[in-house]
Amino acid sequence: MTQPPQGDFGAPYDPSPGAPQPAPGYGYPPQQPGPYGRQPGPYTQPPGPYVQQPGPYTQQPGPYGRQPGYGYPPQPPTVVAAPGGPAGPGGGGRFRGRTGVVVGAVLAVVLLAGGGIWLATGDDGGGRKPVAGPSDVTGKPSASPTVGKDDDKSVAGPTAAELNSGREPGEAKVAWLAENGVDLPEYGEETHGPWFSGDIIAKGMYRKVTGYAVTDGAEKWSLALPTDLCASPTAPTADGKVVVGIEDNVSESEASCSVLQMIDLRTGKAGWRKTVDRSAMQDGLSHVAMSISGNTVTFGRNTASDAFRVSDGKELFGRREGVCQPFAFTGGDRMLAAVSCQAEPADPVRQQVQEVDPVTGAPKWTYELKPGWSVAHVYSARPLVISIQQPEKWAVVVLNDNGTYRSQMVGDDEDYAVRCGEGSVEMGSNLDGCAGVAADASRFYLSTLPDPGAKTETNKVVAFDLATGKSLWKAPAPGGRLMLPLGVEGGKVLVHVEAAYRKSGETGTLEPSTGAFTTLLKHPSSAADTENSLYEPKAAYRDGRSFLLPQRISQDEDEEEKAATAVLVFGE
Secondary structure: OEOOOOOOOOOOOOOHHHOEEOOOOOOOOOOOOOOOOOOOOOOOOOOOOOOOOOOOOOOOOOOOOOOOOOOOOOOOOOEEEOOOOOOOOOOOOEOOOOOOEEEOOOOOEEEOOOOOEEEOOOOOOOOOOOOOOOEOOOOOEOOOOOOOOOOOOOOOOOOHHHHHOOOOOOOOEEEEEEEOOOOOOOOOEEEEEEEEEOOEEEEEEOOEEEEEEOOOOOEEEEEEOOOOEEEOOOOOOOOOEEEEEEEOOOOOOOOOEEEEEEEEOOOOEEEEEEEOOOOOHHHHHOOOEEEEEOOEEEEEOOOOEEEEEOOOOOEEEOOOOOOEEEEEEOOOOOOEEEEEEOOOOOOOOEEEEEEEOOOOOOEEEEEEOOOOOEEEEEEEOOOEEEEEEEOOEEEEEEEOOOOOEEEEOOOOOOEEOEEOOOOOHHHOOOOOOOEOEEEOOOEEEEEEOOOOOOOOOOOEEEEEEOOOOOEEEEEEOHHHOEEEEEEEEOOEEEEEEEOEOOEOOEEEEEOOOOOOEEEEEEOOHHHHHHHHOOOOOEEEEEOOEEEEEOOEEOOOOHHHHHHOEEEEEEEO
16 A cells, blocks of 8 residues: 655645646746756655655555565665654655654665676566565565575465355355466566456556456456566556557666557457657656546656557647646546646746646646645546645645635544555556545545554544545444445445455445445455455456455465466455
């Protein structure tokens, strides 16, 4: 899970500089700031307990990562301290304004015999460079994997029939599960997807995209990719097409996430392929954020963004004139852009939120953030709820449909957390697609961090009034587990209750007015160990089925890695 930054949320975010601006063009007054030479903000803060690594898909584990089987190499030591209470892992911020002290890790430098300098990354030349390790609920790094692999060890994962053999009355059944089946690089890889199209659920892993039948898990197709997957949108088009980012070569040190590949999820056929020019130095250093809105796919970076028509790859819009450049977009039926403005490298950065036309990229309205604040994520497009950050502050702001300021969430004594992959879009996640948040016409729902004083790792979901920003109710997770809002469906808050040690998970709803919990699917206790092995699972609920995919897969042994569960589906 990714947490908002540690620090002061007590001082209200002043909305006055954020009045909507007319948008006749893309220009901006010269004294305004932008995507270069970032000023103090959430993107220049020292690393927290989850030290962020470069790359669009190197999200770090949060407090819900507790399976030792998904180990990483040890991370550099970092300490987050907060007066008045223990710090949440990853810098989970207390709304009422605890200021945290972060002690950053120092990268080792080694002088070579020839007088050069290199950064010690731990890459031995035989595998991928390591990413930062996971932390437990205290924020301490967990154990690192054993070096070396035994290719002769044969491991088989459980079958659905085996998991269902111990099912109790009233429990859902394991509809199907799919093994990873891919020999991954050292330290594992991230899961891309899930993407749904008709009767197909598809996922991407490393150099492969696979489509399964949603009903029984039969593999319908498999598409091999020439290089590593490196970026992808949260959802496909309505007619089942997705565009993913892949690297331009297989080099460990020189590969660039710059190639776009369209895939038809209904057939598994590869469509057009296009390479984006990322030769500019600042562009090459930027993370990538992708989205699909209508028939438009966006490829966002800090210094420039490009948009293409999904159906045929035609370029729709690119770098704007002037000093304001969008660096990420939301998908779905409403395209919102996070925009950075800067006239000169030494100027302060100013950021904006815009609603834009998905065909032309022209802004419909512009909301300018107060100086020093940065766009982290968009939690909801309708209603419009955004997460904004400073180095020691975090705010959740609600805008009206026309981009004017409406309200701000008011803090209390809780620590809050969301799962977005990274702490902000500029750290490597997409602008949308966060779990742990949901919104309807009148309320915003947010998950808390686990209570550090509790005997079991459990949390709550809190509802806020969109008009006033004040909390309305708090719903504890059932059964001493962790609960994350996934969205609002049928007038109810859809939630995923995660499995815990010897406890299966479940899919349920919360009553918007009271927070009362109702079970939709109680996952079988006989599958608790398998469900609990999924690292920070991505959850989706469709047509009476619950779909779970691990955020990443990493095992010490090749055969264990191939046998790891990649998709787990429950149903009646």
